[in-house]
Amino acid sequence: MRYAMAVDTRKCVGCSDCVVACQTENDVPLGYCRDWIVETNDGTYPQLFTEIRSERCNHCDNAPCVRCCPTGASHIAEGGIVLVKHNKCIGCGACIASCPYNARYPHPDGYVDKCTFCEHRVKDGMKPSCVAVCPTKCLTFGDLDDPNSEVSNILKRRKYKTLIPEAGTKPQLYFLI
Amino acid sequence: MATRRQFIKISAIGAGVVAVSSGGYKLLASDKKGGLNAAKTVKASRTPTYCEICFWKCAGWVYTDDKGRIKKITGNSEDQHSNGRLCPRGTGGVGMYYDDARLKKPLIRVSDRGRDSFREASWEEALDLIAGKIKAITEKYGPESMALFNHGSGEKYFADLFKAMGSPNIAAPSFAQCRGPRDVAFVGTFGDQPGSPENTDIRDTRCLVLIGSHIGENMHNGQIQEMSDAIDKGATIITVDPRFSTAAGKSKFWLPIKPATDIALLLAWIHEIIYNNYYDRAYVEKYCYGFDELKEHVKNLTPEWAYGITTIDPALIKETAREMAKNSPSVIVHPGRHVTWYGDDTQRLRAVAILNALLGSWGRRGGFFSLEGKEIPVYPHPPLPAPKKSWRDWYPGKYNLAYNPVSNILVDASVPTPEKDAMIKGWFVSGTNLPLTIPNTKHTEEAIQHLELIVVVDTMPMEITGWADVVLPECTYLERYDSLRESPHRKPAVALRMPAAEPLGDSKPAYWIARQLALRLGKGDYFHFENIEDLLDWQLHQMGSSLDELKKTGVKTWERESGDLYFANGEDFQFNTNTGKIELYATSFEAEGLLPLPVYTPHPEPPQGFYRLIYGRAPMHTFSRTSNNPNLFSLMSENSIWINPRVAKEWSLTTGQKIYIKNQDGIVSDFPIKVRVTERIRWDSVYMVHGFGHKDKRLTRANGRGANDTQMITNVMVDTVMGGTGMRGNFVTFVTDLKSKEVAS
Numbered sequence: 001m002r003y004a005m006a007v008d009t010r011k012c013v014g015c016s017d018c019v020v021a022c023q024t025e026n027d028v029p030l031g032y033c034r035d036w037i038v039e040t041n042d043g044t045y046p047q048l049f050t051e052i053r054s055e056r057c058n059h060c061d062n063a064p065c066v067r068c069c070p071t072g073a074s075h076i077a078e079g080g081i082v083l084v085k086h087n088k089c090i091g092c093g094a095c096i097a098s099c100p101y102n103a104r105y106p107h108p109d110g111y112v113d114k115c116t117f118c119e120h121r122v123k124d125g126m127k128p129s130c131v132a133v134c135p136t137k138c139l140t141f142g143d144l145d146d147p148n149s150e151v152s153n154i155l156k157r158r159k160y161k162t163l164i165p166e167a168g169t170k171p172q173l174y175f176l177i
Numbered sequence: 178m179a180t181r182r183q184f185i186k187i188s189a190i191g192a193g194v195v196a197v198s199s200g201g202y203k204l205l206a207s208d209k210k211g212g213l214n215a216a217k218t219v220k221a222s223r224t225p226t227y228c229e230i231c232f233w234k235c236a237g238w239v240y241t242d243d244k245g246r247i248k249k250i251t252g253n254s255e256d257q258h259s260n261g262r263l264c265p266r267g268t269g270g271v272g273m274y275y276d277d278a279r280l281k282k283p284l285i286r287v288s289d290r291g292r293d294s295f296r297e298a299s300w301e302e303a304l305d306l307i308a309g310k311i312k313a314i315t316e317k318y319g320p321e322s323m324a325l326f327n328h329g330s331g332e333k334y335f336a337d338l339f340k341a342m343g344s345p346n347i348a349a350p351s352f353a354q355c356r357g358p359r360d361v362a363f364v365g366t367f368g369d370q371p372g373s374p375e376n377t378d379i380r381d382t383r384c385l386v387l388i389g390s391h392i393g394e395n396m397h398n399g400q401i402q403e404m405s406d407a408i409d410k411g412a413t414i415i416t417v418d419p420r421f422s423t424a425a426g427k428s429k430f431w432l433p434i435k436p437a438t439d440i441a442l443l444l445a446w447i448h449e450i451i452y453n454n455y456y457d458r459a460y461v462e463k464y465c466y467g468f469d470e471l472k473e474h475v476k477n478l479t480p481e482w483a484y485g486i487t488t489i490d491p492a493l494i495k496e497t498a499r500e501m502a503k504n505s506p507s508v509i510v511h512p513g514r515h516v517t518w519y520g521d522d523t524q525r526l527r528a529v530a531i532l533n534a535l536l537g538s539w540g541r542r543g544g545f546f547s548l549e550g551k552e553i554p555v556y557p558h559p560p561l562p563a564p565k566k567s568w569r570d571w572y573p574g575k576y577n578l579a580y581n582p583v584s585n586i587l588v589d590a591s592v593p594t595p596e597k598d599a600m601i602k603g604w605f606v607s608g609t610n611l612p613l614t615i616p617n618t619k620h621t622e623e624a625i626q627h628l629e630l631i632v633v634v635d636t637m638p639m640e641i642t643g644w645a646d647v648v649l650p651e652c653t654y655l656e657r658y659d660s661l662r663e664s665p666h667r668k669p670a671v672a673l674r675m676p677a678a679e680p681l682g683d684s685k686p687a688y689w690i691a692r693q694l695a696l697r698l699g700k701g702d703y704f705h706f707e708n709i710e711d712l713l714d715w716q717l718h719q720m721g722s723s724l725d726e727l728k729k730t731g732v733k734t735w736e737r738e739s740g741d742l743y744f745a746n747g748e749d750f751q752f753n754t755n756t757g758k759i760e761l762y763a764t765s766f767e768a769e770g771l772l773p774l775p776v777y778t779p780h781p782e783p784p785q786g787f788y789r790l791i792y793g794r795a796p797m798h799t800f801s802r803t804s805n806n807p808n809l810f811s812l813m814s815e816n817s818i819w820i821n822p823r824v825a826k827e828w829s830l831t832t833g834q835k836i837y838i839k840n841q842d843g844i845v846s847d848f849p850i851k852v853r854v855t856e857r858i859r860w861d862s863v864y865m866v867h868g869f870g871h872k873d874k875r876l877t878r879a880n881g882r883g884a885n886d887t888q889m890i891t892n893v894m895v896d897t898v899m900g901g902t903g904m905r906g907n908f909v910t911f912v913t914d915l916k917s918k919e920v921a922s
Binding site: 014 | 398797
């Protein structure tokens with residue numbers, strides 16, 4: 001089992017529905033977020049190119065946040081999901097510093113929090129809330145070990161990139177271009 | 178004569194909540210001790226609703242936890258509006274419920290030695306006061322002297338009350354400030370309007386043409402979803418916009434048009450399509466009227482002619498015309514929604530309708546499908562009194578093609594002129610924040626000074642409430658039943674909204690408020706059922722369903738009875754126009770002395786140092802209504818002004834810098850706005866998202882955030898056909914010295 005997510009930048013309109021759905025699903029305090037929108041603009045009028053991405057934890061295969069965690073709170077769960085055990089976390093912030101994607105934030109209750117791929121939903125056979133809500137259906141989630149899964153299929157069909165591959169973290173968020 | 182009203186600012190008042198509902202769902206528990214690895218869930222319940230954050234009215238489910246607290250809202254997968262996916266505003270609807278700035282008690286204006294303030298009142302007192310004043314006004318001036326401005330689901334019952342009273346002056350700004358020109362143009366051409374949601378068959382289109390319509394920033398849920406499907410299927414998108422919108426970023430062709438010249442482009446396209454024989458000949462011959470007149474009309478309106486007007490390369494005009502023709506009839510030249518721009522908007526939308534007709538897209542797959550709705554049974558009531566006068570009498574003989582009341586004419590008719598007394602003496606305002614909705618705020622405020630009564634029903638202390646004599650706190654859509662949603666779609670369907678929690682504070686639903694007033698005005702016969710549940714159950718039983726069924730499903734969909742979504746090949750069809758045909762040449766316009774074929778007329782251009790103000794939507798907000806919603810505020814807390822780098826350089830402006838804006842009439846924005854320097858806007862225009870710059874301090878978060886575009890819109894270009902308010906003829910310049918503005922004000 002290897003969970004991954006594909007984000008179709010050709011369809012994403014940057015509406016932030018994924019952000020607010022994550023907030024209400026996971027009780028993320030207002031002013032914080034586990035996923036977010038990045039917009040990049042290139043070119044000079046009228047030759048322009050805009051890319052919009054819904055970003056979150058890359059659930060890396062080679063996760064620096066897990067390696068640097070002094071308490072073992074950050075760990076890899078089934079399917080490669082990177083999680084934080086809140087009761088083991090001392091909020092030291094080493095993981096925040098180590099993450100090239102800036103995917104973690106210090107929760108006001110004193111621990112570090114991040115995207116869980118909605119593990120509590122996934123284990124019940126549901127999609128992560130961001131995937132379920134997206135009006136453009138630009139997010140595809142599934143098991144890369146299953147060659148027939150939706151996410152495996154779309155990665156076979158489409159060109160994609162990952163973010164900061166040179167960091168060597170083997171990220172599992174694929175951006176379709 | 179009414180006394181002068183002062184704008185009142187007061188502080189918020191708090192209250193608690195009790196929740197009700199049942200079911201068997203799970204929610205993630207906030208769990209510090211167990212950690213997320215042992216993610217704990219709690220029992221949850223869900224109740225059906227349809228969203229009230231915008232007019233799309235997506236059906237969904239409201240989830241409450243074991244303590245009855247509203248936790249999240251998701252889409253109903255059986256619903257054609259949402260297909261199980263709400264937009265960010267719908268998902269963030271929880272914030273509308275939890276907003277600490279909500280109105281919670283009826284408020285009555287009191288004047289003490291020239292100083293106005295509100296005092297809290299009981300519903301009994303507030304309703305008695307309103308009913309008494311309405312009685313006095315209608316006895317003196319007739320029932321037609323009362324006007325209702327409404328928006329949203331509550332409007333149904335207040336409109337019923339007004340009809341029962343005998344007033345036809347019931348206006349939603351969504352007509353004259355938004356889609357009116359489009360609807361009038363399409364009725365004049367096809368004998369039918371695009372509807373809401375629109376009958377655009379985007380999911381199956383091969384070519385989608387957007388003219389200033391920024392799908393993706395306007396979050397019209399079903400359309401976004403279908404545009405995404407169309408992108409998946411490789412459809413061509415052509416975007417005409419002075420701004421590189423989100424949709425432009427998804428487009429094969431972006432036509433960065435000079436603002437206010439769209440009609441020239443449309444006429445050049447029509448020319449190309451006719452003179453290259455790109456049009457659907459069989460369709461035009463069978464269904465259309467006035468082709469020869471049209472052909473002659475556009476004879477010289479070539480792409481080269483349009484080039485000098487629009488700044489669009491003739492080669493690009495020709496290539497995009499070919500692209501549309503290649504995909505005909507699966508092509509949509511989108512009618513748009515907010516189309517009140519330059520005062521010739523109905524004529525521009527006529528050109529859009531004509532283009533669609535030539536491409537044979539109306540009634541065809543991938544073009545426009547045929548809507549089918551479900552009629553909601555009306556409980557028998559005494560006949561409605563016949564009004565003796567209406568808003569139409571204010572400008573006799575004008576705007577006869579406006580088939581809905583025009584809100585700005587009701588405002589005009591509230592101000593006496595040297596020749597005649599005002600026709601309108603009292604306003605009832607429900608769910609629409611007029612100072613940020615109808616342009617020329619000063620004129621609206623002047624009209625308010627002449628009124629003998631102004632009542633405002635709202636959930637939030639919007640600016641309009643500050644002008645009210647009585648404010649009635651409405652509960653949010655999450656705390657009430659409402660009329661059944663019955664918007665026509667591919668299949669007829671209804672959706673139910675029921676309360677997920679008890680109303681916060683002393684807020685009440687629209688049905689209850691309208692009925693209480695009706696009883697006091699002797700109109701109780703028009704509101705037979707004491708409880709709206711009994712009315713809904715009666716209506717659903719007439720339709721072969723029941724309230725119990727809808728409580729379980731939220732949505733009920735029926736199979737179509739009116740035939741296929743599209744015309745069959747060669748099918749005979751009688752259009753609802755004078756000629757029974759699609760009128761390329763509009764005989765109904767001709768009969769009114771209006772141009773039967775659209776003509777390009779130049780509009781004023783910005784003076785030196787000024788830039789045309791273009792405004793639009795952000796996907797996480799609806800108009801000015803949502804800016805204080807804590808969830809949506811956290812996504813976008815203020816607007817910015819988009820400025821081309823060339824212009825920014827001239828003014829030494831940098832991204833993030835705060836400036837004031839000043840319009841051609843010397844109006845300076847109340848609050849500063851942040852600069853966004855971007856290549857994504859032309860150098861003759863600036864752009865900002867509508868709905869920010871709130872003045873009312875009771876809007877705890879939104880107050881003073883960003884600038885209010887409506888304040889800058891003092892030049893209103895009235896639509897010659899339907900009387901709506903064209904708002905894009907305003908030009909702004911920059912006030913970079915913040916101190917000088919503060920001194921000036």
